[in-house]
Amino acid sequence: MRIFDVRTDEEYFGERVRARRGGALPGAIHLDWMNNVASSGAFKSPAELRTAFEQLGLRPDADIVPYCQGGYRSANAYYALRLAGFNRVRNYIGSWGEWENREDLPIECLRRK
Numbered sequence: 001m002r003i004f005d006v007r008t009d010e011e012y013f014g015e016r017v018r019a020r021r022g023g024a025l026p027g028a029i030h031l032d033w034m035n036n037v038a039s040s041g042a043f044k045s046p047a048e049l050r051t052a053f054e055q056l057g058l059r060p061d062a063d064i065v066p067y068c069q070g071g072y073r074s075a076n077a078y079y080a081l082r083l084a085g086f087n088r089v090r091n092y093i094g095s096w097g098e099w100e101n102r103e104d105l106p107i108e109c110l111r112r113k
Helices: 046-055 072-083 096-098
Strands: 001-003 064-067
Touching: 001 072, 046 072, 064 096, 072 096
Parallel strands: 001 064
Antiparallel strands: none
16 A cells, blocks of 8 residues: 655645644655646646656555545545546545544654755
8 A cells, every 4th residue: 555645845844734743654655736737727637647646656556545634635636546547546534634633643754855
């Protein structure tokens, strides 16, 4: 299973904290959800989306769970993944807001390169 963080770079790197702690789910792959849409506001083509997701290391035959802060932006990523032919996708509705506020769950605090 691949965990897919679709929040902003600032949220992912813990520079913008919208809950008790900042950071990311351990081992999450990251790409801001806005990368799924063209300048027109429409979703990019399935081929463009698939190429972008595959370049991140996501595979169509793997289980993928996108998350954001509260499930809304990850719903966009869920649809973009499905549009690109990734059929084993589940949206983490509770997302970072749920995970981060539980002290018993691990987080990663990553730094920009």
